[in-house]
Amino acid sequence: MKCSLVWFRFDLRLADNPALTAAVERGEPVIPVFVWSPAEEGKWVAGAASRWWLHQSLQSLDAGLRRCGSRLIVRREPTLKTLRELIVRTRADAVFWNRRYEPAIVSRDQTIQKKLQDSGVTVHTFNTALLFEPDTIRTTAGKPFQVFTPFWRTCLKSREPAAPLPAPRRLQGPKRWPVSVPVTALELEPEIDWAGGLRTAWRPGEPGARAALRRFINDGLCGYAADRDRPDVAGTSRLSPHLHFGEIGPRQVWDAMRSGVAGPYLRQLGWREFAHHLLVHFPQTPDQPLRPEYDRFPWRDDGKLLGVWQRGRTGYPIVDAGMRELWTTGWMHNRVRMIVGSFLVKDLLIPWQRGAKWFWDTLVDADLANNTLGWQWTAGCGADAAPFFRLFNPVGQGERFDPEGAYVRRWVPELAEVPARWIHRPWQAPVTVLRDAGIVLGKDYPKPIVDHAAARERALRAFGRMRKR
Numbered sequence: 001m002k003c004s005l006v007w008f009r010f011d012l013r014l015a016d017n018p019a020l021t022a023a024v025e026r027g028e029p030v031i032p033v034f035v036w037s038p039a040e041e042g043k044w045v046a047g048a049a050s051r052w053w054l055h056q057s058l059q060s061l062d063a064g065l066r067r068c069g070s071r072l073i074v075r076r077e078p079t080l081k082t083l084r085e086l087i088v089r090t091r092a093d094a095v096f097w098n099r100r101y102e103p104a105i106v107s108r109d110q111t112i113q114k115k116l117q118d119s120g121v122t123v124h125t126f127n128t129a130l131l132f133e134p135d136t137i138r139t140t141a142g143k144p145f146q147v148f149t150p151f152w153r154t155c156l157k158s159r160e161p162a163a164p165l166p167a168p169r170r171l172q173g174p175k176r177w178p179v180s181v182p183v184t185a186l187e188l189e190p191e192i193d194w195a196g197g198l199r200t201a202w203r204p205g206e207p208g209a210r211a212a213l214r215r216f217i218n219d220g221l222c223g224y225a226a227d228r229d230r231p232d233v234a235g236t237s238r239l240s241p242h243l244h245f246g247e248i249g250p251r252q253v254w255d256a257m258r259s260g261v262a263g264p265y266l267r268q269l270g271w272r273e274f275a276h277h278l279l280v281h282f283p284q285t286p287d288q289p290l291r292p293e294y295d296r297f298p299w300r301d302d303g304k305l306l307g308v309w310q311r312g313r314t315g316y317p318i319v320d321a322g323m324r325e326l327w328t329t330g331w332m333h334n335r336v337r338m339i340v341g342s343f344l345v346k347d348l349l350i351p352w353q354r355g356a357k358w359f360w361d362t363l364v365d366a367d368l369a370n371n372t373l374g375w376q377w378t379a380g381c382g383a384d385a386a387p388f389f390r391l392f393n394p395v396g397q398g399e400r401f402d403p404e405g406a407y408v409r410r411w412v413p414e415l416a417e418v419p420a421r422w423i424h425r426p427w428q429a430p431v432t433v434l435r436d437a438g439i440v441l442g443k444d445y446p447k448p449i450v451d452h453a454a455a456r457e458r459a460l461r462a463f464g465r466m467r468k469r
């Protein structure tokens with residue numbers, strides 16, 4: 001009897017999974033496979049927080065498959081070798097997968113596809129990670145977009161995304177299952193258990209993703225346009241890690257939100273599409289600025305200051321709150337990502353690539369397309385980016401978007417008793433205010449590591465030097 005392999009990657013779900021549905025529709029037994037082969041991911045192999053998430057998500061996928069009478073075959077070997085061995089053992093004659101868009105993965109997948117086809121196996125690949133295939137959206141001149149608004153307008157004018165597919169109810173398995181290793185054998189979880197904060201904050205897996213979407217539609221969607229920039233309220237969907245690992249697909253989100261009020265939210269999904277469009281058409285950008293003149297920027301690659309930023313000890317409360325939220329939960333609010341990013345790149349003049357790497361290791365939603373866009377946008381060197389000379393003032397941003405200081409109080413508890421008026425600039429508070437709040441600056445909480453006004457002038461001078469070179 002013939003059978004089909006479904007190779008799971010960043011599509012760790014049963015619903016709206018076109019590769020799985022197509023394999024089921026073929027009517028032969030289906031063998032779901034996951035292969036962990038980090039060496040093939042190039043230099044952007046999953047960081048520590050992403051590995052923690054992947055471990056939980058694979059267990060959840062296996063449980064979902066078992067409810068349908070199937071199971072996940074897990075392997076830890078080079079992918080092509082593993083797929084070939086499984087094809088021989090199970091007599092599979094077709095392999096199904098959903099496409100990924102990271103440059104190293106695209107070229108790895110093309111090689112695998114060719115080698116399998118050369119050996120007589122049929123390969124079927126699908127898009128399920130994006131609403132619009134990056135290659136189908138072009139300017140009128142046939143070029144890739146570099147500005148978001150016309151990109152998104154063109155997407156919205158093109159074909160409506162297809163309705164999501166239902167999850168299969170039953171999956172026909174083979175008579176004899178091939179050998180699998182337990183998920184624990186992939187050694188994705190940390191040896192020293194630092195993941196308590198992640199466990200408290202998240203429920204990885206398809207059921208957790210569906211619950212997060214439902215919660216957001218019921219409680220958050222109506223207020224999204226007003227609240228999405230406020231880190232002190234739960235105003236965003238927190239779907240990013242679920243979307244990254246494909247526990248829910250953008251078509252499912254799109255389909256669930258077809259009301260007028262969803263426009264601002266769907267626009268954010270548009271930024272996700274734009275990020276992937278850029279990654280596909282400018283594959284060098286995870287490491288190099290899209291605007292090449294930024295290669296000449298006089299950065300100051302200071303490891304000590306980088307460490308201070310990473311630990312959330314800069315003396316700027318909104319920056320430190322963000323960095324500590326990231327360390328504890330593996331996530332940071334978008335507005336705060338922009339503030340901490342601007343601080344690193346413009347106040348400290350540390351190359352944006354150092355920030356991108358730190359985020360890559362610590363974010364549960366670390367995503368090559370979105371992270372690259374976010375950092376290049378912040379540094380001013382990417383597509384449709386904030387101009388370099390527009391620097392975020394960490395005090396002004398804190399006072400505007402966290403007016404009562406609730407976000408800072410939560411993540412920087414040393415400052416919990418500081419009144420709202422001073423919480424974003426405690427170094428300017430009268431001595432008596434600090435004393436009443438139980439704070440000695442420089443001891444309980446650091447003094448600012450740079451003076452923002454002076455740093456701003458220095459950054460603008462550096463920008464001017466780059467333009468003259």
Ligand SMILES: Cc1cc2nc3c(=O)[nH]c(=O)nc-3n(C[C@H](O)[C@H](O)[C@H](O)COP(=O)(O)OP(=O)(O)OC[C@H]3O[C@@H](n4cnc5c(N)ncnc54)[C@H](O)[C@@H]3O)c2cc1C
Pocket residue numbers: 228236237238239240241243244268269271272273275332333334335337338341359363365366367368370371372373374375378
């Ligand atoms: C420096 C920097 C680094 C970033 N790194 C990442 C990253 O590694 N992974 C990641 O998913 N996002 C990244 N972002 C984008 C954004 O911060 C997160 O997607 C968002 O905070 C996730 O929270 P949410 O799901 O509640 O977002 P919501 O506001 O609920 O948005 C819904 C979804 O839209 C997408 N989205 C929202 N904003 C953006 C954006 N600016 N760019 C691309 N997609 C967006 C995400 O998939 C998100 O889940 C980064 C932003 C910056 C400024």
